[in-house]
Amino acid sequence: MHDAEQFKIPVGPQHPALKEPESFSLALKGEKILGVDIRLGYNHRGIEKACEQRSYIQAMYLVERVCGICSHSHSTCFIQAVEELAGLQVPERALYIRTLIGELERVHSHLLWLGVAGHEIGFDTLLMYTWRDREIVMDILALLTGNRVNYGINTIGGVRRDISAEQKEIILKGVKTLEERTKYYIEVATQETTIIKRLSGVGVLSRETAIRLDTVGPTARASGVDRDVRRDDPYAAYAKMDFKVITDNHNDVYGRTVVRVKELMEAYKIIRQCLRDMPDGPITVRAPRKIPAGEAISRYEAPRGEDVHFVKGNGTEKPERVKIRAPTLANLQAVKEMLKDRYLADMPIVIAAIDPCFSCTDRLVHIAEKKMKKIMSWEALRNYGIAWHKAHGVDFTPLNQLFRKKLERT
Amino acid sequence: MPNEEKIQQELSAKFNFLSGNIQIVRPRRISVSVAEYKNFRPVFEFAAKELNFIHLCMITGLDDGEVLSFIYHLAQDGGALLNIKVSIPKTDPKLNTVIDLFPGAEIYERELVDLLGVNVEGLPSGNRYPLTDDWPKDQFPLRKDWQPPKE
Numbered sequence: 001m002h003d004a005e006q007f008k009i010p011v012g013p014q015h016p017a018l019k020e021p022e023s024f025s026l027a028l029k030g031e032k033i034l035g036v037d038i039r040l041g042y043n044h045r046g047i048e049k050a051c052e053q054r055s056y057i058q059a060m061y062l063v064e065r066v067c068g069i070c071s072h073s074h075s076t077c078f079i080q081a082v083e084e085l086a087g088l089q090v091p092e093r094a095l096y097i098r099t100l101i102g103e104l105e106r107v108h109s110h111l112l113w114l115g116v117a118g119h120e121i122g123f124d125t126l127l128m129y130t131w132r133d134r135e136i137v138m139d140i141l142a143l144l145t146g147n148r149v150n151y152g153i154n155t156i157g158g159v160r161r162d163i164s165a166e167q168k169e170i171i172l173k174g175v176k177t178l179e180e181r182t183k184y185y186i187e188v189a190t191q192e193t194t195i196i197k198r199l200s201g202v203g204v205l206s207r208e209t210a211i212r213l214d215t216v217g218p219t220a221r222a223s224g225v226d227r228d229v230r231r232d233d234p235y236a237a238y239a240k241m242d243f244k245v246i247t248d249n250h251n252d253v254y255g256r257t258v259v260r261v262k263e264l265m266e267a268y269k270i271i272r273q274c275l276r277d278m279p280d281g282p283i284t285v286r287a288p289r290k291i292p293a294g295e296a297i298s299r300y301e302a303p304r305g306e307d308v309h310f311v312k313g314n315g316t317e318k319p320e321r322v323k324i325r326a327p328t329l330a331n332l333q334a335v336k337e338m339l340k341d342r343y344l345a346d347m348p349i350v351i352a353a354i355d356p357c358f359s360c361t362d363r364l365v366h367i368a369e370k371k372m373k374k375i376m377s378w379e380a381l382r383n384y385g386i387a388w389h390k391a392h393g394v395d396f397t398p399l400n401q402l403f404r405k406k407l408e409r410t
Numbered sequence: 411m412p413n414e415e416k417i418q419q420e421l422s423a424k425f426n427f428l429s430g431n432i433q434i435v436r437p438r439r440i441s442v443s444v445a446e447y448k449n450f451r452p453v454f455e456f457a458a459k460e461l462n463f464i465h466l467c468m469i470t471g472l473d474d475g476e477v478l479s480f481i482y483h484l485a486q487d488g489g490a491l492l493n494i495k496v497s498i499p500k501t502d503p504k505l506n507t508v509i510d511l512f513p514g515a516e517i518y519e520r521e522l523v524d525l526l527g528v529n530v531e532g533l534p535s536g537n538r539y540p541l542t543d544d545w546p547k548d549q550f551p552l553r554k555d556w557q558p559p560k561e
Contacts, residue, residue: 037537038537039537040517040537040539041538041539041540041541041542044541046551048552049551049552084436211465212512212514213513214465214466214512214514214515227465227487231489232487232488232489233438233485233489233491234489295481295493296435297439297483297491299467299485299491306467308467308468308483310468310470310481310483312472320472321470321472321473323468323470323471325468325518329517330514332517333513333514333516333517
């Protein structure tokens, strides 16, 4: 396996850093990485083929499950192509709701990433903070759609659930808290010396290489590539939104962090605009079961970058061909470039910095009743946790009191 | 003149054989169909180098019965998308690689090899994608006549 100069070590497919299967074979000389060989496909589920055997509406639910995190991205991207083929005029209100869910999804995805990034560099406090705050947006998504992920809000010709005035208030309240927290994270990311030192100059991808390798999303934008499908090829209600495309010229993991935290602020801006400008009216139009023959291609700016779906119809109720290109596939090529001549210890954060996609469906919220929710409040969940631990012989009460006293003193 | 019409004009002015085969589907969507594979490369290269289509979004492979068709989806920074379609006979499915122009295309071309049984010339040896190493060499799941094996 090795000669005197060079070691080859396999990392994965059961990956110790990322909770998803892919295999990296690293050629090392001492601590330096000479080259990387990537083997993908462990998660290939044949979804494109499966779509050909299902009706359009079934295929929509299937492509929503391409990814656990950007599920809304995939279903929206897919039905946009189908709607173009069918010549459907989707109601304005539905487009606004799609945009709203899309941005909430971006918020949860970026906060998740920030936590993962913190974890990979041994800054687990950041992981705990961001994932706690992420619960705010997860609860909003669960309230609006019934699910934390795989929202099922889309349908061909519109959306399935409307948004009420009370829900708007809850979203605004949540966004206000998140905005405060994000300001703090921007401060942490741009001023905390440990973060700056650990992430600067790591995983370098020059602007030229980023363009040459067709990278997308925050990975490209952190290398100064000014591309964003939301602005360049607007869909849903983005043409009416006022937002900035965040770019950065650091070309490294630090830049990717800055781009993502600043994109959070833009997402809040878009969410507020959606809620403010959302017109009244129907949320869906009737879609035919048989979709006319033709070809359509749709693009969507998912949290990880440009998502592309191609749909070919043949006049029946099943698609002739569905082709999907998820953003991570476009970005993985660049990882080889980023890792070359770098230290082995940088590998986890460099790979994590393109934010490869993994599923996070971890629990359910029941929405069987008309009242639509049976969500455990934060306080109730906390009390439940404390009671559970006490019942199992673990009592933190004295420790908590001690901690509180200490806090009061400082 | 809208950008789409300008692209259409430049393409038809440069390549006579394309006249009638360039279609503006909707704003920012242009479809070009190249009849013969030998003409594909010049059109593709012209779009990439002269018309500023510097981003290859993906390559779609289609089983169209007698032929295999391929659509190369190219994007400009302004948001315009150019879809160049070309077909080759199923009996001799041979493509030339485009990784000299778009190194990122490697993984998309490997997908064509595995799922549609295309022979991509110029593709360096490497791991297959996305099928497993022990997948039979003559089974191409995205071909229309392919059926999953019965248990």
